[in-house]
Amino acid sequence: MAVSLQDIASIAGVSVKTVSGALHGGSARMAEETRDRIRKIAEELGYVTNFAARSMRQGWMPLIAIIGDELLTSPFATEIIRGLDNSARKADLSVFFTTIGGDHDIAKVYDDVSRFRPRAIGYAAMYHKEVVLPLEVADRIGVMINCRDAAGRVTSLVPDEEAAGHTIASHLVDAGRRSIAFINLPGLLAGELRERGFRAALDDAGLEPVAVLPAVKRATYADRARSLVAQHVGDLMAGPHRPDAILCGNDRVAMEVYAALRKVGAGIPDDVAVAGFDNQVDIVTRLDPPLTTMALPHRAMGRMAAEILQAAEPPEGGLKLLPFQLVERASV
Amino acid sequence: MAVSLQDIASIAGVSVKTVSGALHGGSARMAEETRDRIRKIAEELGYVTNFAARSMRQGWMPLIAIIGDELLTSPFATEIIRGLDNSARKADLSVFFTTIGGDHDIAKVYDDVSRFRPRAIGYAAMYHKEVVLPLEVADRIGVMINCRDAAGRVTSLVPDEEAAGHTIASHLVDAGRRSIAFINLPGLLAGELRERGFRAALDDAGLEPVAVLPAVKRATYADRARSLVAQHVGDLMAGPHRPDAILCGNDRVAMEVYAALRKVGAGIPDDVAVAGFDNQVDIVTRLDPPLTTMALPHRAMGRMAAEILQAAEPPEGGLKLLPFQLVERASV
DNA sequence: TGGCATTGGGTAAACGATAACTCAAGGGCG
DNA sequence: CGCCCTTGAGTTATCGTTTACCCAATGCCA
Numbered sequence: 001m002a003v004s005l006q007d008i009a010s011i012a013g014v015s016v017k018t019v020s021g022a023l024h025g026g027s028a029r030m031a032e033e034t035r036d037r038i039r040k041i042a043e044e045l046g047y048v049t050n051f052a053a054r055s056m057r058q059g060w061m062p063l064i065a066i067i068g069d070e071l072l073t074s075p076f077a078t079e080i081i082r083g084l085d086n087s088a089r090k091a092d093l094s095v096f097f098t099t100i101g102g103d104h105d106i107a108k109v110y111d112d113v114s115r116f117r118p119r120a121i122g123y124a125a126m127y128h129k130e131v132v133l134p135l136e137v138a139d140r141i142g143v144m145i146n147c148r149d150a151a152g153r154v155t156s157l158v159p160d161e162e163a164a165g166h167t168i169a170s171h172l173v174d175a176g177r178r179s180i181a182f183i184n185l186p187g188l189l190a191g192e193l194r195e196r197g198f199r200a201a202l203d204d205a206g207l208e209p210v211a212v213l214p215a216v217k218r219a220t221y222a223d224r225a226r227s228l229v230a231q232h233v234g235d236l237m238a239g240p241h242r243p244d245a246i247l248c249g250n251d252r253v254a255m256e257v258y259a260a261l262r263k264v265g266a267g268i269p270d271d272v273a274v275a276g277f278d279n280q281v282d283i284v285t286r287l288d289p290p291l292t293t294m295a296l297p298h299r300a301m302g303r304m305a306a307e308i309l310q311a312a313e314p315p316e317g318g319l320k321l322l323p324f325q326l327v328e329r330a331s332v
Numbered sequence: 333m334a335v336s337l338q339d340i341a342s343i344a345g346v347s348v349k350t351v352s353g354a355l356h357g358g359s360a361r362m363a364e365e366t367r368d369r370i371r372k373i374a375e376e377l378g379y380v381t382n383f384a385a386r387s388m389r390q391g392w393m394p395l396i397a398i399i400g401d402e403l404l405t406s407p408f409a410t411e412i413i414r415g416l417d418n419s420a421r422k423a424d425l426s427v428f429f430t431t432i433g434g435d436h437d438i439a440k441v442y443d444d445v446s447r448f449r450p451r452a453i454g455y456a457a458m459y460h461k462e463v464v465l466p467l468e469v470a471d472r473i474g475v476m477i478n479c480r481d482a483a484g485r486v487t488s489l490v491p492d493e494e495a496a497g498h499t500i501a502s503h504l505v506d507a508g509r510r511s512i513a514f515i516n517l518p519g520l521l522a523g524e525l526r527e528r529g530f531r532a533a534l535d536d537a538g539l540e541p542v543a544v545l546p547a548v549k550r551a552t553y554a555d556r557a558r559s560l561v562a563q564h565v566g567d568l569m570a571g572p573h574r575p576d577a578i579l580c581g582n583d584r585v586a587m588e589v590y591a592a593l594r595k596v597g598a599g600i601p602d603d604v605a606v607a608g609f610d611n612q613v614d615i616v617t618r619l620d621p622p623l624t625t626m627a628l629p630h631r632a633m634g635r636m637a638a639e640i641l642q643a644a645e646p647p648e649g650g651l652k653l654l655p656f657q658l659v660e661r662a663s664v
Numbered sequence: 665t666g667g668c669a670t671t672g673g674g675t676a677a678a679c680g681a682t683a684a685c686t687c688a689a690g691g692g693c694g
Numbered sequence: 695c696g697c698c699c700t701t702g703a704g705t706t707a708t709c710g711t712t713t714a715c716c717c718a719a720t721g722c723c724a
Binding site: 349388 | 702710
């Protein structure tokens with residue numbers, strides 16, 4: 001069916017190896033005339049390389065496989081993939097994305113993708129968490145994206161939540177805010193770390209948080225749990241320690257804070273500055289005024305992951321913290 | 333490096349073909365004892381099939397490739413992929429997703445993915461549109477998802493927008509609403525078809541639309557253009573033909589309509605019923621009250637696409653309209 | 665003119681799995 | 695007792711590419 005090197009060879013009247021050299025072997029010594037002639041024939045016949053055949057010799061397909069713990073549900077996943085793809089493409093590698101789906105058996109999914117003989121395999125989580133990889137899999141995973149290896153052996157790329165918390169809190173302080181509250185998502189690793197950075201920054205400035213409150217009753221990433229935001233904001237604004245800034249565990253919480261502040265008639269940022277985390281595009285520019293927030297380094301994580309997966313020698317395992325970026329908008 | 337059938341064969345003291353039969357040839361006649369013994373050895377050695385090698389004989393890799401016009405930006409893409417994946421998995425096929433990215437050269441991307449020798453290749457659009465495929469590619473694309481082939485030769489799976497418009501409008505009428513306005517997204521295929529169905533349904537009921545208005549000044553899918561919704565809703569509610577229902581071009585517009593109605597003090601659904609299209613999960617349950625809307629058949633499209641791509645003989649090209657589903661919530 | 669790089673290209677052996685053959689042993693049946 | 699059929703398994707060719715090795719022709723220099 002498909003055109004092979006052999007087909008081209010017989011038409012050109014040369015051997016298969018010559019055709020191979022002409023089309024793929026960049027440095028192979030060969031008469032330019034021959035090379036051009038072969039290229040032209042290949043073009044006319046519509047030849048496309050057969051990666052499967054090539055991989056028989058090479059040992060692997062020009063693929064980087066990513067095992068995701070969920071399907072690409074979040075808009076962040078898009079950014080990770082984009083970073084991966086951009087970087088991999090430069091090395092003529094494709095990114096093959098799989099998900100552990102319903103069965104949640106990493107080892108099985110690992111075997112499944114191995115059948116394609118990818119050059120390297122990475123593991124990606126949809127939100128920042130700790131992951132325990134089965135032993136037989138752990139030392140074959142080249143990199144973990146947006147999650148940290150509980151055992152600490154696999155190189156893990158995660159956002160530097162704590163630094164982000166510090167940066168945004170300092171930004172609020174620098175903007176002259178002195179009474180800062182934090183409405184956080186409880187039970188999430190990201191939230192805990194952000195809060196730690198927040199507290200440290202206030203401490204550095206010689207301030208105390210006005211309040212640190214949970215946004216929901218029970219934490220889930222999808223946070224379907226009933227929101228407490230309106231109630232908390234109402235209490236804060238009516239109480240004795242009225243904040244002049246509210247830092248939110250993420251942009252979604254900020255969205256609810258906006259609604260709650262509007263309800264009590266407080267102006268943003270004149271009465272209360274609001275800031276968030278994530279830079280979730282759907283939300284951030286849609287809010288009025290647009291939200292100042294810390295942008296997650298998802299694309300950078302993808303890019304760096306691809307680089308690590310392409311490397312001949314995997315780097316020493318360990319945690320790599322990638323910096324958020326402060327995005328200043330009108331809410332502060 | 334990796335374990336091969338040969339490795340297993342030498343340990344088991346049998347030929348390679350016997351091992352192949354034992355592990356893969358389901359129906360091959362063979363002593364159960366031999367089969368079990370070989371399977372056990374394979375297990376111990378951690379054997380995983382080499383798809384590349386297999387594909388040398390079969391002619392294709394167990395892959396379905398999807399070329400997307402954009403990266404999986406929208407939450408809908410997730411649903412399409414999920415449908416594809418579920419269905420393909422049953423036939424032991426994987427789904428390989430690529431995107432035409434920046435260069436927008438379909439033919440080049442087509443060649444790129446062909447190098448993996450996928451079983452079949454589909455084309456998917458992120459939102460419902462018409463697509464012109466280059467001729468040399470068109471007859472090798474097995475199915476088009478969420479877009480229609482301008483030439484009408486490739487089987488195209490698209491949501492039945494017009495029927496959805498008719499259904500939701502009829503639903504509003506059945507709920508006793510008589511003064512219905514439509515705030516639509518201008519310039520989009522989906523919007524035009526939805527509006528057509530809307531008008532037909534009202535016509536069937538002997539009604540006239542109170543108004544049909546554009547949600548934004550200039551249409552783009554991302555609709556960054558400045559929204560007109562608040563202004564329109566304000567005018568409508570203050571004007572002489574006060575609507576008792578507002579149908580929205582999609583759920584996002586409905587979100588803005590909610591805000592606008594709240595601003596003028598109108599209750600949902602008591603004063604005005606609101607309905608949308610898409611069933612965009614982020615929005616629909618977050619609104620208060622939850623939004624009645626028409627759910628896009630994305631997963632069904634994915635599922636059907638996988639079936640078509642797996643079929644030995646592609647069906648006669650043409651447009652297949654997939655029905656939306658009415659999701660009743662408290663906004664009507 | 666003989667020796668020796670250099671250039672251009674051919675030969676053949678892999679890679680791993682499969683499938684069309686082949687073959688040997690044993691059992692049933694006339 | 696001989697024949698054929700069934701069962702179980704081995705042989706070998708093959709898919710498309712790459713690569714290690716080899717060969718022939720040419721040109722250069724001593």
